[in-house]
Amino acid sequence: MDALAYQRAADIDAALSAAQQPGAAFIGGGTNLLDLMKGGIAHPLRLIDITRIAALDGIEALPDGGLRIGALVRNSDAANHTLVRTRYPLLSQALLAGASPQLRNMATVGGNLMQRTRCGYFYDTAFAQCNKRAPGSGCAARDGFNRMHAILGASAQCVAVNPSDMSVALAALDATVQVRGPNGARAIPIAQFHRLPGDRPELDTTLAHGELITSVDLPPPAFAEHAHYLKLRDRQSYAFALVSVAAALQLDGRRVRAARIALGGVAHKPWRASLAEQQLIGQTLDAATLRAAAATELAHAQPLGDNAFKVELAQRAIVRAALQAAGGAENFADNAFGGLA
Ligand code: SF4
Numbered sequence: 001m002d003a004l005a006y007q008r009a010a011d012i013d014a015a016l017s018a019a020q021q022p023g024a025a026f027i028g029g030g031t032n033l034l035d036l037m038k039g040g041i042a043h044p045l046r047l048i049d050i051t052r053i054a055a056l057d058g059i060e061a062l063p064d065g066g067l068r069i070g071a072l073v074r075n076s077d078a079a080n081h082t083l084v085r086t087r088y089p090l091l092s093q094a095l096l097a098g099a100s101p102q103l104r105n106m107a108t109v110g111g112n113l114m115q116r117t118r119c120g121y122f123y124d125t126a127f128a129q130c131n132k133r134a135p136g137s138g139c140a141a142r143d144g145f146n147r148m149h150a151i152l153g154a155s156a157q158c159v160a161v162n163p164s165d166m167s168v169a170l171a172a173l174d175a176t177v178q179v180r181g182p183n184g185a186r187a188i189p190i191a192q193f194h195r196l197p198g199d200r201p202e203l204d205t206t207l208a209h210g211e212l213i214t215s216v217d218l219p220p221p222a223f224a225e226h227a228h229y230l231k232l233r234d235r236q237s238y239a240f241a242l243v244s245v246a247a248a249l250q251l252d253g254r255r256v257r258a259a260r261i262a263l264g265g266v267a268h269k270p271w272r273a274s275l276a277e278q279q280l281i282g283q284t285l286d287a288a289t290l291r292a293a294a295a296t297e298l299a300h301a302q303p304l305g306d307n308a309f310k311v312e313l314a315q316r317a318i319v320r321a322a323l324q325a326a327g328g329a330e331n332f333a334d335n336a337f338g339g340l341a
Contacts, residue, residue, distance in 0.1 A: 002037075005046040012055055012180055012212065018048045019210040020182065026050050026212060028072060028108040031099075032115040040125050041133055056110070056214060059083060065220035068178075071110030071213040075166065076101070078109055087221035090248050093229035094169035100238045110213040113167060113177065113193065116204055117160035117268075118240055119149065131157045132201045139201075147306040148240065151298075151314070153267040158201030159304060162194055162269050163240050169229055171262040171270035172246035175218050181211035190216075194269035201268070223248035223260060230321035231264070232313060241265035243314045245321035249285070254326075256280045261297075261322065266314055273297045276318060285326055287319055294318035 009015035018024060023045025027033055036042035050056060056072040059081050067087065069078055078084055079095035098104065098112070121127045121140040129138035141149055141159050149159040167190070175190040194205055207213070226249040233239040244264035250257040259280040261273040276297035283289045294315035301311045 002043055002045075004044060006049065007046060008049040008052060011053055012214065015048050015050050015053060015212055016180060016182060016210065018046070019212070021046055024048055024210075028111045029074070029106045030111075031103050031107045032111060035123075036116065039123055041123065050212070062217065067218045067221075069109050069216045069218070071108060071215055073109050075099070075104040075107045075109065075112060079104065087224050088169075088173060088218055088227075089224060090172060090227035090229055090246055091166070091169045091218070093227075094165040094231075094244075094246060097229060097231040097241075097244070098165040109166070109216055112164055113170075113213060113216070114205065114207075115164055118163045119160040120145070122160065132160060132197075135200075135202045142304065145306060146304040148242070148265075149304055149307055150267050151301040151303045151307060151310045152263075152271050153196045153269070154302065155197045155199065155201065157199055158197035158268065160197070160201070160268060161265055162204075162267070164270070165229070165231060165241065165244060165264060167194065168244055168262045168264035168270045169246045170216065170218075171272050172248055172260040173218055173223065174260075175216050177213055178215045178217060179207065179211045180214050181208060185214075187217075190270075191272060197268045204268075222250065222258070226251055226325045226327065228321050228324035230317055230324065232317055243310055243317050245314075245317045247318070247321035247325040249322065249325050251285065251326060254285050256283050256285050259322075261318060263314060263318075266301075266310060273318065280322075285322070287323065290319040290322050291315065 007018050025044035027047045027049055057070045060068050062068050067083055075095050079092045085092045119141055121130050122132050127140045129140040131139050139158055150161050170190045177188045177193045229246050231241050231244040233241050241264045246262045248260040259277040261276050263271040276293040279293040279296050298311050298315050303311055
C-alpha cells in the first residue's frame, strides 16, 4: 500500500478546504475506496475522513413534502427508515437488494453513488488494457469475457456497467444530488450525475474534484402505491445485477397515468427507460403492452460477445417488475407472464 496522510474533518468547510490538497480523497464507509486502494487501482495521497460531520448525517422531511437523506446515512439505516419504507418503498427495496448486510451497515448513501464499476479487467491490474483505469490503454472487456457488461450506451472505449442498485431506484424517483464544492453549492439531477463512458470512461460522474456530496433529495412521494425493484443475478445474495429494474406506476384502474422505469446492469449509468415509459402512458396495463414497450426500449441495444442474453432478459424483467408494481401478476391473470417473465 502507498504511504498516505489521514485527516479527520470536523465540518463541511474543513473537508472542502482539505480536499484542495493534491491527491486528496474523501472517505466515508470506505467499502469501495479501500478495495480500490488495496488493489492498486486508486492512489490517494491524503484521505479526508468525513464520517464525523454531523451535517452530512440524518434523514429529514423537506418542506415540499420530499425527503432529504444525508450523504453519510448508512445504506441499512436508509432502507429501514420509516419514511423511506412507507413513502419510497422502491428505494428501500433497491437498497436491501444491494451487497450484503455487513456492507449495507457500513456503506453510505454518498459512497453508494460514487462506487466504481465491478468490471473484472478494471480490478485486475494484471491486464494492461483498461481505459477506465489507465486512459488510452484500450479495453480488454470489449473482446474479452463480457457477460456482465453493457448493452446500452457503451462506447468503443468502455463497456462497463454501473454496479449500484440504489442509484437505479433514485433514477426512477427523479432524485437530486446536493453537493458542496469550492465554488459553492449545486444541485445535480440524478440523471446528470452518472455519465455514459464516451471517450472519457475514467470519469464515472459529473462531480468535480473537491466537490462533496451532502445529501440526496427525493421529490414528494408519488409512486409509493405501485412500485417494485426486481434484481436478477447469478445467486440470490451478494451478487451484482445481470439486469435490474426499478418500476413505479400511477394507475387509474388498469390504465397507466404515469410510469417510471429504470434499468441497472445494462449501462455505464442507471438507464432511464424513457421510451418505454412514454409508450405506456394512457395504455391499459397488461403483459403484451409492457412487452411492446420493453421491446421499444431495447431496440437499440448493442450486445457484446457474451451478453446477448441481457437483451431478452431486460425485456422480461421490465414486464415482470411492472406487473409486480401494479399489484402482482396474479391480478393480471388474463395477461399473466405467459412465458414473458
Ligand atoms: Fe476498463 Fe471499461 Fe473496458 Fe472494463 S469495460 S476493461 S472498465 S475500459
